[in-house]
Amino acid sequence: MAKPLELINVKDLTICESTAQMITKARNDGVELFFDRANSMKACPIGEKSACCKMCSMGPCRMNVNSPYDRVGVCGATVDTIVARNFGRMVAGGTAAHTDHGMAMLELFRDVISGKTKDYSIKDPIKLMEIAASLDIVTEGRELKDIAMDLYHELERTYTQVDGEIPMMKRVPPKTLEHWRAAGVVPRGAMREIMEMMHRTAMGVDQDYENITKQITRTALADGWGGSMVSTDISDILFGTPSPVEVEVDMGVLKEDSVNIIVHGHEPNLLESMVVSVADPTLLEAAKNAGAKGINLVGMCCSGLEALSRHGLSHAGNFSSTEAVLVTGAIDAMTVDIQCIKQGLQKVADFYDTPFITTNYRAKIEGAQHIQLEEHDPRECTDEIVIKAITRFKNRKKPIQIPRNKTKGVHGFSFEYINYMLGGSFRGSYTPLNENIINGRIRGVAGVVGCTNPRSKQDYSHVELVKELIRNDVLVLQTGCSQMALAKAGLTGPGAAALAGPGLAEVCETVGMPPVLGLGSCVDNSRILIAASEMVKVGGLGDCIADLPAAGCAPEWMSEKAIAIGHYFVASGVYTVFGHNFPMTKGTKFEKHLFEDLETLGFGKWGFADDPREMARLMIAHIDKKRKELGIDKARDRVLMDMADRQALAIE
Numbered sequence: 151m152a153k154p155l156e157l158i159n160v161k162d163l164t165i166c167e168s169t170a171q172m173i174t175k176a177r178n179d180g181v182e183l184f185f186d187r188a189n190s191m192k193a194c195p196i197g198e199k200s201a202c203c204k205m206c207s208m209g210p211c212r213m214n215v216n217s218p219y220d221r222v223g224v225c226g227a228t229v230d231t232i233v234a235r236n237f238g239r240m241v242a243g244g245t246a247a248h249t250d251h252g253m254a255m256l257e258l259f260r261d262v263i264s265g266k267t268k269d270y271s272i273k274d275p276i277k278l279m280e281i282a283a284s285l286d287i288v289t290e291g292r293e294l295k296d297i298a299m300d301l302y303h304e305l306e307r308t309y310t311q312v313d314g315e316i317p318m319m320k321r322v323p324p325k326t327l328e329h330w331r332a333a334g335v336v337p338r339g340a341m342r343e344i345m346e347m348m349h350r351t352a353m354g355v356d357q358d359y360e361n362i363t364k365q366i367t368r369t370a371l372a373d374g375w376g377g378s379m380v381s382t383d384i385s386d387i388l389f390g391t392p393s394p395v396e397v398e399v400d401m402g403v404l405k406e407d408s409v410n411i412i413v414h415g416h417e418p419n420l421l422e423s424m425v426v427s428v429a430d431p432t433l434l435e436a437a438k439n440a441g442a443k444g445i446n447l448v449g450m451c452c453s454g455l456e457a458l459s460r461h462g463l464s465h466a467g468n469f470s471s472t473e474a475v476l477v478t479g480a481i482d483a484m485t486v487d488i489q490c491i492k493q494g495l496q497k498v499a500d501f502y503d504t505p506f507i508t509t510n511y512r513a514k515i516e517g518a519q520h521i522q523l524e525e526h527d528p529r530e531c532t533d534e535i536v537i538k539a540i541t542r543f544k545n546r547k548k549p550i551q552i553p554r555n556k557t558k559g560v561h562g563f564s565f566e567y568i569n570y571m572l573g574g575s576f577r578g579s580y581t582p583l584n585e586n587i588i589n590g591r592i593r594g595v596a597g598v599v600g601c602t603n604p605r606s607k608q609d610y611s612h613v614e615l616v617k618e619l620i621r622n623d624v625l626v627l628q629t630g631c632s633q634m635a636l637a638k639a640g641l642t643g644p645g646a647a648a649l650a651g652p653g654l655a656e657v658c659e660t661v662g663m664p665p666v667l668g669l670g671s672c673v674d675n676s677r678i679l680i681a682a683s684e685m686v687k688v689g690g691l692g693d694c695i696a697d698l699p700a701a702g703c704a705p706e707w708m709s710e711k712a713i714a715i716g717h718y719f720v721a722s723g724v725y726t727v728f729g730h731n732f733p734m735t736k737g738t739k740f741e742k743h744l745f746e747d748l749e750t751l752g753f754g755k756w757g758f759a760d761d762p763r764e765m766a767r768l769m770i771a772h773i774d775k776k777r778k779e780l781g782i783d784k785a786r787d788r789v790l791m792d793m794a795d796r797q798a799l800a801i802e
């Protein structure tokens with residue numbers, strides 16, 4: 151029997167003070183949150199290990215997780231086939247989510263160029279030219295519109311191409327690409343790869359875990375170097391490439407005297423139009439007439455990260471806080487588009503009389519109001535959302551309790567800005583980063599990304615892991631809900647350099663950057679791939695991404711998208727550690743394949759650890775191994791430290 155939630159100390163559920171306060175309030179209000187549901191719905195022990203198969207009606211078949219080879223499915227499928235197929239379908243699901251999102255951005259780009267859509271425009275023509283040039287599109291002496299249309303047609307192949315290599319392969323370090331070609335894993339087009347992944351994992355098709363893994367790799371690469379990368383680049387071209395901006399985060403950004411509107415989801419087109427609507431003089435006047443001081447537009451999850459990077463909009467919290475924020479009673483409307491939107495939000499919103507509005511035809515929720523965002527006239531939707539919020543403000547009935555916590559930090563570090571920041575405007579370059587890695591001031595680079603999950607204490611692993619990494623001179627790049635965990639904990643400001651080891655702190659102080667760089671939403675993990683490629687290109691750190699002293703981690707992951715991201719990092723050459731749980735049956739050949747063999751085949755590899763210190767230890771050990779292979783391990787001795795410093799830096 152699950153322990154009643156009221157007996158569980160909220161401190162065991164989250165380290166986010168605001169969310170903890172709202173869990174307590176929800177208990178008093180009699181409102182159920184996902185923490186309660188996670189507590190009463192224990193994870194199925196067989197499903198948790200991915201040891202069941204329901205691909206046909208001869209089953210579902212269950213393997214024995216303690217003795218995985220003592221039985222097979224009715225069709226004879228082994229545990230390796232079953233777990234690999236399940237893993238492949240997770241990667242297909244995650245890849246489909248990112249690529250469908252990317253394709254929607256690309257369609258919007260096409261309609262903006264053709265003039266069909268007039269409410270959006272090209273905000274970063276320089277990036278458009280750079281991306282076009284990187285894909286060998288002739289730019290000289292041509293009209294921007296013609297180049298843009300060529301770019302659209304070229305990028306469309308990312309999704310629809312049936313044969314050949316997707317366009318972004320031109321940005322992959324040559325050695326890495328050569329390796330993928332030899333292994334036969336270069337993606338063709340995302341639709342083809344996802345289709346083939348689903349086909350090969352259907353009953354009675356691919357029943358060799360190594361062969362299934364090849365298609366898993368090809369599918370994941372169609373996400374990272376395909377759908378996600380196109381999404382990031384097109385969003386930058388249409389809405390502007392982020393540059394650092396100081397932003398306030400946490401629930402304390404809500405204002406009792408203003409109309410509070412939350413935008414939650416993933417696609418920037420909704421929030422970009424919301425930004426315009428909340429600045430409309432007529433709507434501002436209506437808000438004032440309703441007694442409000444103004445309209446306070448606040449982001450959450452990945453939409454919030456897009457808004458924060460491009461507009462400096464405040465951010466109220468990550469995935470584990472989206473129901474909790476409604477418990478404040480201060481939200482006058484929550485509007486959502488796609489992905490990571492809990493169905494449970496609808497009931498909570500209903501209890502607090504908050505209009506809960508879906509806007510994308512792909513993602514309707516029973517009981518929620520749907521106002522379709524039409525891209526040729528987005529204001530029709532977003533103005534109506536603002537009007538609904540003003541009406542709710544005027545009729546607020548429920549008591550309001552806004553947690554006082556808010557933290558300032560710097561966000562919006564695009565690949566392009568890091569180039570400029572490190573090299574200066576005259577010699578924008580990643581050379582100083584590589585030099586500081588080679589001379590040992592920076593030990594290595596880590597990407598810490600991904601979700602939060604009610605089965606893991608919210609934010610705890612993200613924060614502890616990142617603190618441990620920077621203490622050991624590892625520069626941390628962040629995206630997604632992880633970035634927000636660190637932002638709330640105050641590690642995205644320049645002051646955080648005080649928590650870094652002496653080498654990293656020195657670099658941060660010289661450049662004026664925090665040791666934790668927030669790069670944006672989850673599709674912006676592609677920025678990390680491009681940064682890694684640039685580090686290879688600049689030289690001195692090996693020939694391919696797998697040579698870099700770098701590692702990745704998603705300590706509190708929950709979504710299929712995270713598995714797709716993890717696998718495209720692994721496929722690109724990065725050691726990638728996941729936390730709290732892994733969809734894997736221990737002691738299987740497939741486990742060994744992902745966690746050991748892939749590295750010997752020239753890819754990265756998967757890792758797992760439950761405790762954030764152990765995650766850090768694994769990642770740092772890998773970084774040190776790579777430094778040794780590069781012959782730069784001795785360079786770290788140049789950082790002057792006495793014995794006490796060394797002991798303080800060592801990870802037990």
Ligand code: NFS
Pocket residue numbers: 451452468469489490600601602629630631632671672708709711712
């Ligand atoms: Ni990415 Fe996780 Fe969702 Fe964004 Fe947050 S939960 S896989 S970080 S909002 S996609």
